[in-house]
Amino acid sequence: MVFCKSLHYICGLNLISMTIRSEIQPLSKVIVHEPDNGIDYVSPEIAEELLYDDIVFLPRMIEEHYTFTQTLRQLLGNENVMDVQQLLQDILQDEAVRAETLAYIYEQEDLSLGKYEKLKQIAPASLAQTLVSGLFPETNECILKPLPNLVFTRDIGCVINDHLVVCKANKKARLRENYLMKFIVRYHPLFASFKDKTIDFSAEQYTADSGISIEGGDIMLIHPRHLLVGESERTSLEAIFELKNYLFERDVVDYVTIVELPAERYCMHLDTLFTLVDEQTCVGFAPLLFEKNEKVDVITYSKSYHKATLYATLKDLIKELYPQMRFIPCGNGIAPFAQREQWTDGCNFVAVKPGVAYCYERNLKTLQAFREHGFTIISAKRILSEEYTLAELENTIITLPSSELSRARGGPHCMTFPLARG
Numbered sequence: 001m002v003f004c005k006s007l008h009y010i011c012g013l014n015l016i017s018m019t020i021r022s023e024i025q026p027l028s029k030v031i032v033h034e035p036d037n038g039i040d041y042v043s044p045e046i047a048e049e050l051l052y053d054d055i056v057f058l059p060r061m062i063e064e065h066y067t068f069t070q071t072l073r074q075l076l077g078n079e080n081v082m083d084v085q086q087l088l089q090d091i092l093q094d095e096a097v098r099a100e101t102l103a104y105i106y107e108q109e110d111l112s113l114g115k116y117e118k119l120k121q122i123a124p125a126s127l128a129q130t131l132v133s134g135l136f137p138e139t140n141e142c143i144l145k146p147l148p149n150l151v152f153t154r155d156i157g158c159v160i161n162d163h164l165v166v167c168k169a170n171k172k173a174r175l176r177e178n179y180l181m182k183f184i185v186r187y188h189p190l191f192a193s194f195k196d197k198t199i200d201f202s203a204e205q206y207t208a209d210s211g212i213s214i215e216g217g218d219i220m221l222i223h224p225r226h227l228l229v230g231e232s233e234r235t236s237l238e239a240i241f242e243l244k245n246y247l248f249e250r251d252v253v254d255y256v257t258i259v260e261l262p263a264e265r266y267c268m269h270l271d272t273l274f275t276l277v278d279e280q281t282c283v284g285f286a287p288l289l290f291e292k293n294e295k296v297d298v299i300t301y302s303k304s305y306h307k308a309t310l311y312a313t314l315k316d317l318i319k320e321l322y323p324q325m326r327f328i329p330c331g332n333g334i335a336p337f338a339q340r341e342q343w344t345d346g347c348n349f350v351a352v353k354p355g356v357a358y359c360y361e362r363n364l365k366t367l368q369a370f371r372e373h374g375f376t377i378i379s380a381k382r383i384l385s386e387e388y389t390l391a392e393l394e395n396t397i398i399t400l401p402s403s404e405l406s407r408a409r410g411g412p413h414c415m416t417f418p419l420a421r422g
Helices: 037-041 058-076 084-092 095-108 113-121 124-133 172-187 189-194 237-249 314-321 337-343 364-372 380-385
Strands: 027-032 081-083 157-160 163-166 198-200 219-223 226-231 255-260 274-278 281-284 297-302 309-311 326-329 350-353 356-360 376-379 396-400 417-421
Touching: 027 058, 027 084, 027 350, 037 058, 037 124, 058 081, 058 350, 058 380, 058 396, 081 084, 084 095, 084 124, 084 172, 095 113, 095 124, 095 172, 113 124, 124 172, 157 219, 157 417, 163 172, 163 189, 172 189, 172 198, 198 237, 219 274, 219 314, 226 237, 237 255, 274 350, 281 314, 297 314, 309 314, 326 364, 337 364, 356 364, 364 376, 364 396, 376 380, 380 396
Parallel strands: 027 081, 163 198, 226 255, 281 326, 356 396, 376 396
Antiparallel strands: 027 417, 157 163, 219 226, 255 297, 274 281, 297 309, 350 356
């Protein structure tokens, strides 16, 4: 297969190995997805099925997301910020890959023969858009269910040191995201370094009745040899143990800590409750993760020792790894602002280098807490207008416009699938 015509940023370059050794290393390559017009087809009748709590205003959502991705491109380099739809389009240029992908989706989604034949007639350049938005080119006929959650690329996969996880969604509405990622990983040269270093939870052995579901928002490498995984509404214990065994057998990590969370909407993933900013700063929803309570259990498994270690809180574990850690509470720990801002992703930061991270601008009490700890708060629009470089930023929180993005129930951490850090 030849991809050089469309992969101008890859062909002719030496492919580097993709590695991530922590959540806070300098970000060097990341996958995002601009909100697409399939989101306009989320109606009140199907919103719950498609995991949306509200009907968003798409033009504003696109504008807010564009502000985010433009700052990423400015700070990281345009070639290091890739849209998952473009990666899909790249592989669909190959006739054999196109046929294999469509046959798989036909079987998995139980499409009618008529829809299958329609998909086969779409030109490769438009097919990627159709597989994501669900809309037939030109006519905008809804031929497939849209994928309105693909804007949250964190959940389709993650890198753990030099290994890759292809995730499997808990909800049917997101399964096609995993199928598409499966083929991107299999055929796109960007993922060549993960050959024989991938665990694919969308593979056939993990059937619907296997109890296996795992999403990237629950997976965090908090230390080069220590993985944190949330057992949540979206990630099952069966999947976590499968991942733990895989990583231990291949000596990828030494420790896996499971954080058992309530299976409730407000804490659908671990990253909606906790994220790292640097080795001395983290943000979290204090009532669940920083204070002892009856809703959360924290259990660490070691590759070398069979006995599990229990912690009273996640805070206790983090202090063991990072003794100087400052625990900044979402909403500055003040009710009801802590609960309000946790709902609008006040814990969902993503670091672009140690001490520099993104947050939604609407989480005012959380941002005030960061100010009180010596951080500078700066808007993404100012980053763009004054043409800041990443080297110029230290101890800085970059705020994103978020009136519509936050209504889709995900934050900056959710909207990024880091491929490489360091």
